[in-house]
Amino acid sequence: MALEWVVLGYAAGAEAVMLLLLTLPGLDGLRRGMVSVVRGALKPMMSVVPFCLFLLMDIYWKYETRPTCDDEHACTPSEHLRHQKSIMKSQRNALLIAAALLLYWVLFSVTQLVVRLDQMQQRVDKLKKRDD
Numbered sequence: 001m002a003l004e005w006v007v008l009g010y011a012a013g014a015e016a017v018m019l020l021l022l023t024l025p026g027l028d029g030l031r032r033g034m035v036s037v038v039r040g041a042l043k044p045m046m047s048v049v050p051f052c053l054f055l056l057m058d059i060y061w062k063y064e065t066r067p068t069c070d071d072e073h074a075c076t077p078s079e080h081l082r083h084q085k086s087i088m089k090s091q092r093n094a095l096l097i098a099a100a101l102l103l104y105w106v107l108f109s110v111t112q113l114v115v116r117l118d119q120m121q122q123r124v125d126k127l128k129k130r131d132d
Contacts, residue, residue: 004055005093008100011048015103022110031114038111048104052097059090059097 018041021027021034066083069075075083 004051005096008048008051008055008096011045012096012100012103015045015048015100015107019103019107019110022107022114032118035111035114035118038107039115042108042111045104045107048100052101055093056097059093062086062090 018034018038022031022038027034066086067079069080069083
């Protein structure tokens with residue numbers, strides 16, 4: 001299962017880098033190319049959403065089927081430590097899922113805003129040329 005988390009981490013990292021390149025000021029020349037790259041990458045990256053839902057269900061299944069220690073002395077210290085590590089990993093993975101989904105949504109929204117801003121700028125330029 002570690003490979004899935006690595007893939008999700010790389011996807012979230014790629015989303016963060018694309019978002020950073022789209023929103024940094026002063027990169028107008030790069031932004032035009034990045035918009036076309038990001039718009040082309042958004043549809044394949046949509047697979048992050050069902051992938052995250054699958055991993056979220058996996059976390060839930062692990063939570064529901066975990067062994068419990070009903071009595072005070074039913075678990076050995078090593079079992080208790082393993083259980084605590086499992087809980088920490090699940091919390092970390094849930095944060096990664098939330099970050100990947102949030103970054104995808106923000107990237108989609110920012111890309112749409114940049115496209116609309118470029119279209120409005122082109123309209124303003126046309127109107128200025130027509131008035132002259």
